[in-house]
Amino acid sequence: MKLDRLPYxxxxxxxxxxxxxxxxxxxxxxxxxxxxEVLAEGPAAGLWNSSGALHEVELxxxxxxxxxxxxxxxxxxxxxxLTFRLADALRPPPLSLERVRLxxxxxxxxxxxxxxxxxxxxQFPDTARWRLAGEFKTATxxxxxxxxxxxxxxxxxxxxxxxxxxALPGGEPDEGLAQEFTFAQAASGTAEDLxxxxxxxxxxxxxxxxxxEADLVPDLTAIRARQQSYLRRxxxxxxxxxxxxxxxxxARANRSQSETTKIKAADRLAAARAEHxxxxxxxxxxxxxxxxxxxEALMLVAEPAWxxxxxxxxxxxxxxxxxxxxxRSRRWFV
Numbered sequence: 001m002k003l004d005r006l007p008y009x010x011x012x013x014x015x016x017x018x019x020x021x022x023x024x025x026x027x028x029x030x031x032x033x034x035x036x037e038v039l040a041e042g043p044a045a046g047l048w049n050s051s052g053a054l055h056e057v058e059l060x061x062x063x064x065x066x067x068x069x070x071x072x073x074x075x076x077x078x079x080x081x082l083t084f085r086l087a088d089a090l091r092p093p094p095l096s097l098e099r100v101r102l103x104x105x106x107x108x109x110x111x112x113x114x115x116x117x118x119x120x121x122x123q124f125p126d127t128a129r130w131r132l133a134g135e136f137k138t139a140t141x142x143x144x145x146x147x148x149x150x151x152x153x154x155x156x157x158x159x160x161x162x163x164x165x166x167a168l169p170g171g172e173p174d175e176g177l178a179q180e181f182t183f184a185q186a187a188s189g190t191a192e193d194l195x196x197x198x199x200x201x202x203x204x205x206x207x208x209x210x211x212x213e214a215d216l217v218p219d220l221t222a223i224r225a226r227q228q229s230y231l232r233r234x235x236x237x238x239x240x241x242x243x244x245x246x247x248x249x250x251a252r253a254n255r256s257q258s259e260t261t262k263i264k265a266a267d268r269l270a271a272a273r274a275e276h277x278x279x280x281x282x283x284x285x286x287x288x289x290x291x292x293x294x295x296e297a298l299m300l301v302a303e304p305a306w307x308x309x310x311x312x313x314x315x316x317x318x319x320x321x322x323x324x325x326x327x328r329s330r331r332w333f334v
Contacts, residue, residue: 001178002215003161008078010034010061017059017076020086034061047085048073087149088294095298097199102303103187105328110136110306116325120332126314133309133320141305141326141333142168142197143177146208147297150216153290154223155230164211165301167333168197171207173214176329177301194302212293223289231287235280242276303328 006012017036018028026044029037036059040047045055062070062077070077117130145165152158165177177184246269253265305324312319323334 001163001175002219003163005161008064010063010076013061013076013083017086020090024089031058034063035059036061043089047082047089091296095295098297098299099196100299100301101187101194102301102328103185104304111325111327116332119325119330120310120312123332124312127312129311129313129318131311133311136306136308136325139305139307139324140194140302141324143174143301143303144168144204144207145177145181145299145301146295148208148212149294149296150212151292151294152216152219152223153292154227155287158219158223160216160219162212162215164208164215166207166211169203170333171210172333173211174329174331196300196302208295209293216291220289220291227287227289231283234283234287238276238279238283242272242279245272305333 011033014030014034014036017038018030021028021038021040021044024040024044025042026038026040028039031037037056038044038059039054039056041054042052046052048055048057057074059082060075062075064078066077070080072081076082113132120130121127143165144167145163148162148164150160150162152160163178163181165174165181166172167174249265249269249272253262256262256265303326305326307322307324310321310323312321321334323332325332
């Protein structure tokens with residue numbers, strides 16, 4: 001899910017900068033309601049100089065409606081690069097994998113077979129003759145939850161924040177978990193007794209990338225339409241210019257009786273066609289869309305589930321399979 005963007009607020013940013021620089025070891029003092037004195041060295045000073053040398057600056061936080069030119073090294077404003085550099089500095093370099101076990105959202109009794117059968121048929125309408133092959137057993141369902149800050153580089157630069165949740169090991173998107181994760185309750189006690197799945201960076205990256213691409217479809221559709229409109233206008237301008245130039249060269253060559261003039265005109269036409277192709281390729285490259293995700297957090301989530309053997313029929317072929325029913329989402333996972 002795409003998280004709502006917080007409105008620009010100088011007061012909130014003052015608190016964020018003060019806590020952030022203090023976490024990096026810098027000294028901070030709020031000298032006025034919109035000013036913050038910072039004395040930084042090492043990693044904190046690296047936001048201004050690569051050497052990490054001692055740096056002192058008084059930051060001013062501009063109001064949201066300010067229109068004057070800004071100094072990005074000492075002023076904070078909407079889209080300020082210093083804010084992004086501070087956020088990157090606060091993020092630990094290796095992305096750590098956290099683990100949490102969610103509390104049960106239903107009772108300890110197995111679900112009603114009639115209810116879960118209806119849920120199965122609505123989720124998998126291509127199956128028939130659903131039947132339990134055994135009793136429900138307690139199980140654990142695992143999901144992967146990630147927080148991604150996404151940068152879309154186009155004619156305009158776009159930023160968005162996404163919370164993604166996919167089921168393991170298949171990678172089915174779990175939009176409910178992504179939306180309700182803030183309100184989820186962790187189970188009491190430790191989670192060390194669970195048989196957690198081992199980290200699989202390459203597989204998890206593929207699953208999360210697919211989930212992020214699906215989440216970006218609405219934004220990229222609008223951006224792509226705008227880029228195509230701009231590109232179409234530029235290509236038409238270039239095509240019109242070189243079409244007129246080629247017509248002029250051709251007409252000039254046809255009027256001349258000199259072979260030398262005709263040869264020169266032919267060379268110019270060949271050069272113009274090459275330049276025409278180069279200009280078109282340059283515009284296509286300029287209007288490319290690049291998506292750069294920055295992974296901010298990664299969490300492995302365990303929650304109670306019920307596992308059972310099922311006998312179903314798909315395309316008139318009987319199948320026996322193991323499936324898990326998750327009470328929180330009221331979904332089956334095969």
